[in-house]
Amino acid sequence: MQMQTVKIVVTGPFNAGKTEFISSISEIEVVSTEQKITDGAHVVKARTTVAMDFGRITVDDDLVLYLFGTPGQKRFDFMWDILSEGMLGFVVLVDSARPETFREAKMILDRFRKYSPTPYVIAANKQDAEDAWPPEDLRIALRAPSNTKVLSCVATDRQSVKNVLLELLHSILE
Amino acid sequence: MALKGNLKDFNVTQLFNLVNLARKTGALTIEGRDKRAEVCFKDGRLVYASLNGQAPGLIGLLEKAGKISPEQSSMIRARSTTSADKELGLLLLNAGYVTQDDIVRSIRDHTLDVVYLLFTWTDGSFTFEPNKLPSEGTITIPINLENIIMEGSRRVKEYEMLQDELPDLDLALKFTERPDARLRGINLTGEEWRVVSFINPRNTIRQIAKANSMSDFKMRRIVYGLLSAGLVELVIPEGPKTIVTATEVAAPPPVKRSLILRLIDKVKRM
Numbered sequence: 001m002q003m004q005t006v007k008i009v010v011t012g013p014f015n016a017g018k019t020e021f022i023s024s025i026s027e028i029e030v031v032s033t034e035q036k037i038t039d040g041a042h043v044v045k046a047r048t049t050v051a052m053d054f055g056r057i058t059v060d061d062d063l064v065l066y067l068f069g070t071p072g073q074k075r076f077d078f079m080w081d082i083l084s085e086g087m088l089g090f091v092v093l094v095d096s097a098r099p100e101t102f103r104e105a106k107m108i109l110d111r112f113r114k115y116s117p118t119p120y121v122i123a124a125n126k127q128d129a130e131d132a133w134p135p136e137d138l139r140i141a142l143r144a145p146s147n148t149k150v151l152s153c154v155a156t157d158r159q160s161v162k163n164v165l166l167e168l169l170h171s172i173l174e
Numbered sequence: 175m176a177l178k179g180n181l182k183d184f185n186v187t188q189l190f191n192l193v194n195l196a197r198k199t200g201a202l203t204i205e206g207r208d209k210r211a212e213v214c215f216k217d218g219r220l221v222y223a224s225l226n227g228q229a230p231g232l233i234g235l236l237e238k239a240g241k242i243s244p245e246q247s248s249m250i251r252a253r254s255t256t257s258a259d260k261e262l263g264l265l266l267l268n269a270g271y272v273t274q275d276d277i278v279r280s281i282r283d284h285t286l287d288v289v290y291l292l293f294t295w296t297d298g299s300f301t302f303e304p305n306k307l308p309s310e311g312t313i314t315i316p317i318n319l320e321n322i323i324m325e326g327s328r329r330v331k332e333y334e335m336l337q338d339e340l341p342d343l344d345l346a347l348k349f350t351e352r353p354d355a356r357l358r359g360i361n362l363t364g365e366e367w368r369v370v371s372f373i374n375p376r377n378t379i380r381q382i383a384k385a386n387s388m389s390d391f392k393m394r395r396i397v398y399g400l401l402s403a404g405l406v407e408l409v410i411p412e413g414p415k416t417i418v419t420a421t422e423v424a425a426p427p428p429v430k431r432s433l434i435l436r437l438i439d440k441v442k443r444m
Contacts, residue, residue, distance in 0.1 A: 006429065006437070025444065059440040063433065088429060103338060110342050110408065117410055145407045146350060162441055169438045173431065 004063050008168065009084050010053075011070040011108055012093035013101040017125045017155035018069040019053050021093055024161040026055025026067060084112060089119040089168050093155065094142070096124045096132035102141045109142060119171040123153035123164045177302040181206075186292045187323055187330075189300065194218050194319040201306035206298030211288060214308050220322060221307070221314035223288035230284065232259040232266075232277065232313065238387060239280040240364060241272050258311025282315045286322070291389050293326035294333045329391070336394040340401070343380040343390060346411040347373045347397065350404055369396050375412040 010018045023029075053069030068083045084090065090112055094105045112120065122144055124135040133141065135150040144150055149167050154160045181204065189202065197218035204211045214222040230238065237247040250271075254262055266272050308314060362370065365388070372382040383393035400406045 004433070006433070025441075057437075057440060057444070059436050063436060065437055065440075088434075107338065107341060110345065113410055114342060114344070140404075143401055143408065145409060158444070162444060165441050166438060169434055169441065172429070173434050173438075 005066055006063070007066045007068060007087045008165070009068050009070060009087045009090040009112075010093055011090055011112060012123075012125075013095070013104040013108065015098070016093040016095045016101065016105070018093050021091070021123070021125070021153075021155040021161055021164075022053045022055035022067045022069050024156060024158045025057065025165065027058060028056050084115045087116065087118055089121075089172050091164055091168060092120060092122045093125050093153070094122060094138060095126050096135075096138055097126050097129040099133065099141065102138070106142045109144070119168065119174070121149040121151055121164060121168045121171060123151050123155075125153045125155050127152045128154045128157075176304070177300075179300055181295060181298050181300060184300075186295060187327055189302070190319050190323050190326070193302075194323070198302070198304065199307070200302055200304040202300060202302045204292060204295065204298050204300045206295060209295070209298070211292055211295075213289060213292070214306070214314070215319075216307065216314070216316060219316040219318055220285065220289060221316050222312060223285045225288045225291070229312075231257070232262050232281070235280040235284050236266070236272060236276065239276070239283065241276045241280060242266075246271065256311075259313045260311050263313055277313065278315055281313055282317060285315065285317065287389060287392070289322060290326055290329050291391060293330050294391060332395075333391055336391070336398055339398055340379075340394050343383065343393070344378050344411070345408045346375045346378050347382075347400070347406045348375045348409050349373060350407050365392070366396050366399070369393070369400070373406060375409050378411050 010021050012018055053067075055067035055069075057065040057067070059065060068087075070083050092105060092109050092112070095101055109120075109122070122135075122138070122142065124133070124138045126132055127135075135152050138144075139148070139150040142150075149171060151164050151167055152160070153164050186204075192198070193202070193215050195218075199216050199218075200214070202213045202215070204213075210226050212222075212224050212227075213220065233242070233247050233250055236242045237244060242250070250262070250266070254265065256262060263277050266277070267274060365386070368386050369382055369388075372385055377385075379393060379397055380390075382388075383390060386393075388396075397406070401408070
């Protein structure tokens with residue numbers, strides 16, 4: 001039987017935690033294309049994803065789920081439509097402790113919603129940070145529709161990432 | 175001799191500054207992709223503006239401003255023997271339909287709407303033809319350029335903010351399902367009510383703007399207000415697609431329910 005592959009995209013602003021999210025759940029070491037940051041953003045973190053992150057979950061002999069993380073910096077946004085082609089759904093990861101990124105998160109969300117009418121969830125990441133905005137406040141900040149799932153998330157915690165993925169898969173089922 | 179150039183090299187603010195300081199008289203035409211505007215100046219003051227060659231005429235402007243009803247507008251158009259705005263204006267004044275102030279305000283508001291929109295144009299070519307003015311029968315209201323330049327610059331910043339907040343006019347709107355959000359008791363302007371009356375997941379924001387003859391800037395401002403007040407939400411337009419963009423990508427192939435259940439089972443077991 002031919003192997004079937006399906007794809008979920010993890011997107012969000014720069015430094016939202018997309019690479020960590022995929023790393024927490026991927027059965028392979030994440031194929032990452034991070035580069036040293038050469039512009040002013042280096043004060044936030046030293047490396048960033050310029051093309052994509054790539055993780056894998058093998059379900060069985062004939063089904064594989066791929067997780068693609070989009071580059072967070074806007075100048076690499078040409079990759080977004082390439083990565084989103086044929087996706088089952090997507091996760092918008094937002095750093096809940098950095099409200100200055102919410103506007104960009106909303107812009108990314110609007111753009112991905114426009115690409116394809118696929119289900120999505122918003123993951124309010126870094127909920128373990130002291131000044132993290134609660135998911136319901138984040139919903140208002142992002143003007144997310146009332147029926148959109150805005151989920152608490154800590155991308156470095158496998159159980160939390162599993163929960164986000166399960167919620168997305170349930171949304172796809174609905 | 176006509177002045178010619180490109181907005182990338184010499185923007186609208188700089189052009190208006192030039193006209194103002196040199197007290198120029200003439201017509202400035204700006205042309206870009208799918209857009210064209212003509213603005214006339216007399217002795218350095220703005221006197222006329224039209225967009226995409228569409229001069230709505232005095233009757234259209236008074237109707238848009240709510241000074242005459244659509245029925246009155248149709249009746250005046252059917253009965254009048256002239257299309258010159260100056261003559262129509264006199265007829266309307268004498269018949270007591272409108273006041274002189276109504277006419278001045280309607281024309282002034284329209285002229286300013288067009289001109290403020292120009293400040294958001296960043297590309298396109300321009301030509302300034304000295305001494306060219308609108309046709310004889312057109313009513314011209316002279317407006318000083320200093321305040322327009324100040325307000326235009328302020329609006330550019332606001333436009334950029336609104337563009338960031340609401341980049342996609344091809345999305346639709348629906349009323350929020352929040353139980354505490356109710357239109358009753360909220361003070362909306364006439365223009366906001368007109369937008370509200372079109373809110374439906376089938377209508378894109380762009381379509382609503384077109385139906386109400388509103389500029390993108392004005393529409394963004396109203397929608398931003400409604401969104402900020404939590405009255406509406408952005409949604410993907412329902413029904414048959416009327417707008418297809420270049421960035422739109424292929425929809426995923428239909429996926430079997432059993433496949434998703436297998437994925438759920440796998441993730442649960444991880």
